[in-house]
Amino acid sequence: xxxxxxxxxxxxxxxxxxxxxxxxxxxxxxxxxxxxxxxxxxxxxxxxxxxxxxxxxxxxxxxxxxxxxxxxxxxxxxxxxxxxxxxxxxxxxxxxxxxxxxxxxxxxxxxxxxxxxxxxxxxxxxxxxxxxxxxxxxxxxxxxxxxxxxxxxxxxxxxxxxxxxxxxxxxxxxxxxxxxxxxxxxxxxxxxxxxxxxxxxxxxxxxxxxxxxxxxxxxxxxxxxxxxxxxxxxxxxxxxxxxxxxxxxxxxxxxxxxxxxxxxxxxxxxxxxxxxxxxxxxxxxxxxxxxxxxxxxxxxxxxxxxxxxxxxxx
Ligand code: NAP
Numbered sequence: 063x064x065x066x067x068x069x070x071x072x073x074x075x076x077x078x079x080x081x082x083x084x085x086x087x088x089x090x091x092x093x094x095x096x097x098x099x100x101x102x103x104x105x106x107x108x109x110x111x112x113x114x115x116x117x118x119x120x121x122x123x124x125x126x127x128x129x130x131x132x133x134x135x136x137x138x139x140x141x142x143x144x145x146x147x148x149x150x151x152x153x154x155x156x157x158x159x160x161x162x163x164x165x166x167x168x169x170x171x172x173x174x175x176x177x178x179x180x181x182x183x184x185x186x187x188x189x190x191x192x193x194x195x196x197x198x199x200x201x202x203x204x205x206x207x208x209x210x211x212x213x214x215x216x217x218x219x220x221x222x223x224x225x226x227x228x229x230x231x232x233x234x235x236x237x238x239x240x241x242x243x244x245x246x247x248x249x250x251x252x253x254x255x256x257x258x259x260x261x262x263x264x265x266x267x268x269x270x271x272x273x274x275x276x277x278x279x280x281x282x283x284x285x286x287x288x289x290x291x292x293x294x295x296x297x298x299x300x301x302x303x304x305x306x307x308x309x310x311x312x313x314x315x316x317x318x319x320x321x322x323x324x325x326x327x328x329x330x331x332x333x334x335x336x337x338x339x340x341x342x343x344x345x346x347x348x349x350x351x352x353x354x355x356x357x358x359x360x361x362x363x364x365x366x367x368x369x370x371x372x373x374x375x376x
Pocket of ligand 1: 179180212213214215216217218220237238241242264298299300301
């Protein structure tokens with residue numbers, strides 16, 4: 063007999079929302095998380111753009127509220143990394159962890175993506191204290207201040223432009239002398255008086271006391287290093303989707319994100335992918351939560367279509 067109706071992999075905004083919907087649909091639901099409840103929001107100081115919290119809410123606290131909501135409806139949680147996922151000939155899924163393997167009739171993978179890191183001294187230490195990977199989330203904390211944005215792609219320029227709504231200056235630090243970002247974003251960036259550029263330059267170290275106070279930059283052409291006073295460091299050097307469970311199972315785009323239908327279904331019946339792990343435009347908590355709800359509703363429809371139908375009398 064199958065252990066669970068629905069197994070969810072990843073307890074970020076998408077997974078927690080999927081768990082609320084799945085458990086509330088009276089499906090026997092288990093949610094696996096390898097690290098902390100909340101995923102990326104767990105390390106976000108204040109979430110100010112999630113509806114319903116006009117004064118903002120600490121990301122960890124919001125994740126705990128979502129967790130309690132899912133638990134209240136009967137979802138089970140297992141703090142175990144899922145090591146493998148396999149669709150059995152019966153149509154059930156084998157979900158392997160270091161604990162005994164379980165089976166589930168439907169699986170929703172919401173394992174998210176991890177921001178690529180620079181790997182320089184100070185980066186980890188000052189994350190949440192001046193180092194950020196999300197302009198939309200954190201720009202308001204740098205109102206009137208001076209920040210750098212690392213990277214030259216669409217994310218760096220798009221988010222950099224957003225940050226100029228708050229910061230006094232945004233200096234793009236890019237390792238080459240041309241941007242990778244799309245032409246329209248480049249035009250806007252070059253026309254924006256608050257945007258500045260440091261070409262052929264990399265960050266060597268992030269330094270400060272309680273918060274970020276300065277960065278050490280190195281010019282790759284001249285080899286010169288320089289320490290620059292700064293209030294914030296936004297890093298946008300790409301994301302790596304946590305797709306190891308999906309490789310060879312579902313179709314991935316060039317960036318490694320799962321290609322799903324509007325209902326979050328993949329090419330594998332009963333397997334759904336939601337949140338940052340899927341191909342999409344917006345990578346926000348609210349859109350992840352929306353994805354999670356959609357995936358759980360679709361999983362419920364899938365299960366209902368495959369439920370053994372009780373005999374009707376009369
Ligand atoms: P991306 O396009 O891969 O750009 C990453 C940038 O970071 C590149 O400029 C790269 O430099 C730089 N970089 C990478 N590793 C680095 C390192 N170790 N040190 C310093 N710099 C480093 O990533 P993205 O900007 O996050 O975009 C990802 C995808 O989402 C893209 O397809 C993009 O078009 C899309 N997106 C679209 C929008 C939009 O249309 N508004 C907004 C955001 C994202 P090089 O250029 O030298 O390689």
